[in-house]
Amino acid sequence: xxxxxxxxxxxxxxAAQIRVAADSGLLEKKDTLTLVGGEDSLLxxxxxxxxxxxYANGVALTEVSxxxxxxxxxxxxxxxxxxxxxxxxxxxxxxxxxxxTHGPDDITLTAIYTYRPEPIDxxxxxxxxxxxxxLVEQLSxxxxxxxxxQPELAGGELANYFSQVNRLRGRQDRRIGxxxxxxxxxxxxxxx
Amino acid sequence: MPILNPNxxxxxxxxxxxxxxxxxxxxxxxxxxxxxxxxxxxxxxQTLCLQSLHTITTxxxxxxxxxxADFSALIRVVSAGQELSLxxxxxxxxxxxxxxxxxxxxxxxxGLVPTPTVNSSGEALLLYAAAPPLLTxxxxxxxxxxxxxxxxxxxxxxxxxxxxxxxxxxxxxxASADRGTYDLRIKxxxxxxxxxxxxxxxxVRHISDRRQVLS
Numbered sequence: 001x002x003x004x005x006x007x008x009x010x011x012x013x014x015a016a017q018i019r020v021a022a023d024s025g026l027l028e029k030k031d032t033l034t035l036v037g038g039e040d041s042l043l044x045x046x047x048x049x050x051x052x053x054x055y056a057n058g059v060a061l062t063e064v065s066x067x068x069x070x071x072x073x074x075x076x077x078x079x080x081x082x083x084x085x086x087x088x089x090x091x092x093x094x095x096x097x098x099x100x101t102h103g104p105d106d107i108t109l110t111a112i113y114t115y116r117p118e119p120i121d122x123x124x125x126x127x128x129x130x131x132x133x134x135l136v137e138q139l140s141x142x143x144x145x146x147x148x149x150q151p152e153l154a155g156g157e158l159a160n161y162f163s164q165v166n167r168l169r170g171r172q173d174r175r176i177g178x179x180x181x182x183x184x185x186x187x188x189x190x191x192x
Numbered sequence: 193m194p195i196l197n198p199n200x201x202x203x204x205x206x207x208x209x210x211x212x213x214x215x216x217x218x219x220x221x222x223x224x225x226x227x228x229x230x231x232x233x234x235x236x237x238q239t240l241c242l243q244s245l246h247t248i249t250t251x252x253x254x255x256x257x258x259x260x261a262d263f264s265a266l267i268r269v270v271s272a273g274q275e276l277s278l279x280x281x282x283x284x285x286x287x288x289x290x291x292x293x294x295x296x297x298x299x300x301x302x303g304l305v306p307t308p309t310v311n312s313s314g315e316a317l318l319l320y321a322a323a324p325p326l327l328t329x330x331x332x333x334x335x336x337x338x339x340x341x342x343x344x345x346x347x348x349x350x351x352x353x354x355x356x357x358x359x360x361x362x363x364x365x366x367a368s369a370d371r372g373t374y375d376l377r378i379k380x381x382x383x384x385x386x387x388x389x390x391x392x393x394x395x396v397r398h399i400s401d402r403r404q405v406l407s
Contacts (some may be wrong), residue, residue, distance in 0.1 A: 011204040015341075017341055019344075067268050067275060069269035069272065072193070073317060074270050074271055074272055074273050074314070088323075093245075116341070146373075147213070149213055151365075151366055151369035176305050
């Protein structure tokens with residue numbers, strides 16, 4: 001039997017896989033980013049969903065909230081030449097902002113982040129596998145049902161999707177570890 | 193099997209809307225684009241997702257400064273390491289002294305209280321939410337700060353609005369379903385941009401508790 005794959009089908013699958021990847025955090029990679037000398041910010045690649053960890057010169061940088069970053073910059077506007085002293089960053093919009101400001105050497109950063117997969121342009125293999133692939137199938141089916149005017153059936157599929165994707169995201173989040181301020185919800189602080 | 197190129201995000205949004213429930217005889221592409229722009233603006237305003245940082249270089253004896261051109265809502269203002277609080281407009285121009293550093297807003301202006309002096313001039317940082325750019329065609333791209341995985345909110349909003357206007361019991365039920373899905377997705381998008389205001393264990397617990405309430 002020959003299956004006809006239409007552009008419409010590809011679109012539904014692409015929309016579903018992007019959402020599953022972002023909701024679950026299943027797709028993670030390690031890559032390098034460059035902070036140009038003298039600059040205090042860099043633009044994140046489009047594929048980045050969330051930074052899990054960021055390292056400079058082998059040392060982990062601490063993520064701070066935007067307000068904390070703003071306080072640091074306006075309260076302690078220092079510039080350092082030793083790139084190893086760049087110790088904090090904040091994510092605002094699609095940019096990462098760093099403190100202290102450094103110059104003039106570039107800094108190579110190692111980032112571990114969750115990302116959105118490339119759109120497929122045929123019925124080729126998805127990047128998401130296993131449970132992720134199953135969720136893509138489920139979510140794209142829900143989209144079909146919604147657009148076909150069957151919200152009740154779609155609601156059942158979506159409820160199941162939310163339940164499973166929350167479980168997967170919780171599992172991914174528990175792998176972060178550490179004692180920083182951005183410890184994920186539900187993780188207890190160990191006794192002193 | 194032929195290689196099929198996926199459609200861009202907004203073209204896919206249009207195709208989903210045209211799939212059955214938004215009648216092209218009643219809503220032209222131009223009408224649809226207007227509704228998509230409305231959805232885009234509503235989603236961005238409710239979630240404050242298009243966040244940006246703006247620097248104001250303060251000048252001695254100048255109290256008021258222009259807001260960015262794409263300004264929609266102010267989130268935080270910080271100067272000299274201290275967060276500024278919002279001052280009611282009725283108090284802002286009274287020349288009150290001994291006030292904690294504050295700001296006021298009107299029109300496209302922000303005013304700093306007290307007025308910066310020679311000794312205090314420097315920088316103030318504004319964390320604000322931007323208004324989305326107007327989409328002029330379905331070939332346009334959404335703002336890079338708007339997560340592509342949330343583009344379905346545009347579909348649900350437009351479908352809700354068009355079904356509501358069409359009337360009929362079945363369409364009203366469908367409109368209600370789309371409205372519910374839109375609200376849920378907006379809540380999820382808004383939660384992504386809620387962050388810890390200040391580092392510290394009590395605030396981590398606060399966010400943890402709030403997530404339990406919202407989930």
